[in-house]
Amino acid sequence: MDKHIITMLGEKDHGKSTLIGSMLIATGAATEHRINEAKKYSKGGRFEPGYILDSFEEERAQEMTIDTTRAELVYKDNLFEFIDVPGHLELIKNMMSGASHGEIAILMVSMKKDEGLQPQTKRHVYIANMLGIKGLIVAINKMDMVSYDKKAFDRVKEDISKYLKAIGFTKPVSYVPVSAYDSQNLIKSSDKMKWYTGMPLIEELALFTASRKAGGPRKGLRAIVQDVVDHEGKEMVFCLLNSGTIKVGQSIKLEPIAATAKVQEIYLKGKKADSAGAGTNIAIVVSSKARAKRGFIVCGADERPLSTKEFESITFFIKPVNKGSEFEIKINNNAVPIKIEQVAELISPVTGASKPGSAKIPSGSAARIRVKLGESYPVERFSDYNELGRFALYSKGKFCGIGIVV
Amino acid sequence: MREQDIAKLEEKSIYILREAKSKFRNVAALWSMGKDSTAMLGLARKAFLGKVPFPVIHIDNGLDFPESYDFRDSLAKKWGMELIVSKSEIKEEMSGFACCGANKTDALKRTMKEYGFDALIVSIRRDEHGIRAKERTFSPRDRNFKWDYKNQPEELWNNYSAKEKGTDHVRVHPLLDFNEVDVWNFIKVNKVPVNPLYFAKDGYRYRSLGCTHCTVPLKSDADTLDKIMDELRGTKVEERSGRQQDKEREYVMEKLRALGYM
Numbered sequence: 247m248d249k250h251i252i253t254m255l256g257e258k259d260h261g262k263s264t265l266i267g268s269m270l271i272a273t274g275a276a277t278e279h280r281i282n283e284a285k286k287y288s289k290g291g292r293f294e295p296g297y298i299l300d301s302f303e304e305e306r307a308q309e310m311t312i313d314t315t316r317a318e319l320v321y322k323d324n325l326f327e328f329i330d331v332p333g334h335l336e337l338i339k340n341m342m343s344g345a346s347h348g349e350i351a352i353l354m355v356s357m358k359k360d361e362g363l364q365p366q367t368k369r370h371v372y373i374a375n376m377l378g379i380k381g382l383i384v385a386i387n388k389m390d391m392v393s394y395d396k397k398a399f400d401r402v403k404e405d406i407s408k409y410l411k412a413i414g415f416t417k418p419v420s421y422v423p424v425s426a427y428d429s430q431n432l433i434k435s436s437d438k439m440k441w442y443t444g445m446p447l448i449e450e451l452a453l454f455t456a457s458r459k460a461g462g463p464r465k466g467l468r469a470i471v472q473d474v475v476d477h478e479g480k481e482m483v484f485c486l487l488n489s490g491t492i493k494v495g496q497s498i499k500l501e502p503i504a505a506t507a508k509v510q511e512i513y514l515k516g517k518k519a520d521s522a523g524a525g526t527n528i529a530i531v532v533s534s535k536a537r538a539k540r541g542f543i544v545c546g547a548d549e550r551p552l553s554t555k556e557f558e559s560i561t562f563f564i565k566p567v568n569k570g571s572e573f574e575i576k577i578n579n580n581a582v583p584i585k586i587e588q589v590a591e592l593i594s595p596v597t598g599a600s601k602p603g604s605a606k607i608p609s610g611s612a613a614r615i616r617v618k619l620g621e622s623y624p625v626e627r628f629s630d631y632n633e634l635g636r637f638a639l640y641s642k643g644k645f646c647g648i649g650i651v652v
Numbered sequence: 653m654r655e656q657d658i659a660k661l662e663e664k665s666i667y668i669l670r671e672a673k674s675k676f677r678n679v680a681a682l683w684s685m686g687k688d689s690t691a692m693l694g695l696a697r698k699a700f701l702g703k704v705p706f707p708v709i710h711i712d713n714g715l716d717f718p719e720s721y722d723f724r725d726s727l728a729k730k731w732g733m734e735l736i737v738s739k740s741e742i743k744e745e746m747s748g749f750a751c752c753g754a755n756k757t758d759a760l761k762r763t764m765k766e767y768g769f770d771a772l773i774v775s776i777r778r779d780e781h782g783i784r785a786k787e788r789t790f791s792p793r794d795r796n797f798k799w800d801y802k803n804q805p806e807e808l809w810n811n812y813s814a815k816e817k818g819t820d821h822v823r824v825h826p827l828l829d830f831n832e833v834d835v836w837n838f839i840k841v842n843k844v845p846v847n848p849l850y851f852a853k854d855g856y857r858y859r860s861l862g863c864t865h866c867t868v869p870l871k872s873d874a875d876t877l878d879k880i881m882d883e884l885r886g887t888k889v890e891e892r893s894g895r896q897q898d899k900e901r902e903y904v905m906e907k908l909r910a911l912g913y914m
Contacts, residue, residue, distance in 0.1 A: 347809075515698040529701060636809070
């Protein structure tokens with residue numbers, strides 16, 4: 247059964263963990279043991295389904311999610327895995343770690359007074375868009391707090407839609423009014439919101455996953471070299487075949503050194519094979535005298551990514567940085583030293599507005615930057631090929647943001 | 653419980669195992685002779701051209717089932733594995749926590765230090781326990797083997813942590829994405845040898861294996877791989893319900909893991 251991975255997004259206390267907890271209970275995915283445990287730690291007589299997810303003692307004591315977690319449920323012929331993430335601003339690296347594995351996102355926006363569409367809600371959407379999610383379902387939560395009012399729902403929907411437009415979000419979006427705590431519109435259509443003619447949340451998810459296409463136009467052969475090992479006197483190149491196919495006898499190029507080679511042997515799951523397809527981890531023997539190295543890309547001889555020493559990026563910063571500092575990017579598990587050559591503009595992830603660049607980039611801001619690599623490396627535009635067009639940014643070993651090649 | 657696409661799961665685990673070998677100087681794996689760590693060794697053979705290219709450590713408190721010892725010795729020989737038996741001493745009064753908790757961690761610490769391992773492959777799964785679901789794929793431990801769970805490193809896409817300053821070793825979790833039924837599916841598809849205690853005898857079988865002092869069998873008639881998978885597809889009972897240590901007190905798994913337990 248194919249698994250669909252859904253990441254939660256949204257500000258703290260807007261109901262991310264509660265929504266997953268309620269869905270697990272409603273679909274029978276939560277064991278009695280877990281439900282009873284969650285009951286035991288619920289305070290003030292009100293059962294908190296979110297405690298099925300928040301299993302750290304500290305998380306229950308402080309009534310917040312500290313780190314990302316995952317839980318699965320089966321609905322009709324779908325296996326859904328939900329990634330819960332913390333909403334707090336200071337836990338954003340944990341949120342990114344979780345959300346980077348999501349295909350689709352559920353954005354929680356609470357209707358409770360003083361909650362609504364928060365700056366942090368917007369940052370989450372901005373980040374998830376850069377991480378490569380393929381679609382967004384906005385769950386407008388705590389509808390019970392506004393007496394299930396259609397007008398209130400429409401107002402928030404309008405605000406969100408304006409924001410998505412401002413940041414140039416182009417993926418499919420749908421909106422579902424819910425009450426996560428009372429399981430309204432999660433699995434079954436709610437009779438408290440008859441004005442809502444769409445589907446309950448889980449049906450929306452099923453529809454999204456059914457119509458989901460692979461991310462971006464796929465190119466030909468791209469295999470990312472992971473290791474080169476000596477095996478019984480042969481030099482084996484271990485790589486992850488990310489797209490395309492590879493055959494014995496085929497001519498390939500090794501990027502970034504542009505060395506040409508022939509594929510002599512292929513091993514798939516420990517056994518010799520004539521060819522291999524996308525998504526497999528292979529070991530190959532190649533004819534080239536030039537040694538492959540971790541981080542190299544194996545590609546077709548005539549259809550290869552651009553090995554470059556410079557590219558333009560949109561990067562989101564979780565720490566304040568100075569343009570002149572030492573940086574390193576991690577791309578395909580390869581670490582490459584870089585310089586930020588130019589900060590062309592600063593972009594607010596909250597409004598989508600941009601202003602002239604400066605040498606200092608504040609935390610929580612995005613920027614369009616010109617990146618200069620210490621050594622030539624093959625990259626693609628993120629919109630063309632997600633895996634070769636995204637990176638994590640480090641400064642002196644400290645994680646400070648994520649970026650995409652534009 | 654429904655099984656996932658086993659080919660995809662395998663590929664992900666193979667990638668993780670190769671990543672561990674590529675990134676670290678001196679890798680070892682924990683082997684309890686249970687289904688999960690044995691399946692992991694089967695995966696390692698697929699990742700590394702038919703061989704398990706790292707030593708496997710059995711933390712032995714002397715109280716494992718005779719079937720487990722036999723299984724250990726025969727499979728280690730059959731697959732040509734380098735087996736390290738690390739004896740753990742039981743100091744406190746006998747209970748689930750004492751026989752398989754802190755004392756095992758002490759033995760592990762000793763062995764890790766003696767051999768200088770910088771990465772340890774541990775076959776935990778997210779669906780086993782709420783706390784294990786919080787783990788990263790690569791999870792650093794400090795000198796006291798402490799899991800700093802309130803401040804875990806970032807792990808974006810498949811960019812896993814390396815060994816940083818202050819890290820004693822990194823725990824590598826290639827089976828996090830597997831569910832219990834997926835492990836059995838892998839064992840079945842790949843004909844991986846498995847500890848006989850998992851199969852029902854006289855109406856009982858072990859669903860999760862600790863040592864003889866802290867594990868009880870469950871009522872079951874599942875005496876084949878297919879029957880085990882069928883049983884799991886319909887179950888509402890926690891996998892580790894036959895394990896003492898998980899029940900003893902609140903957050904015991906969190907405390908154990910923070911102290912370096914597997």
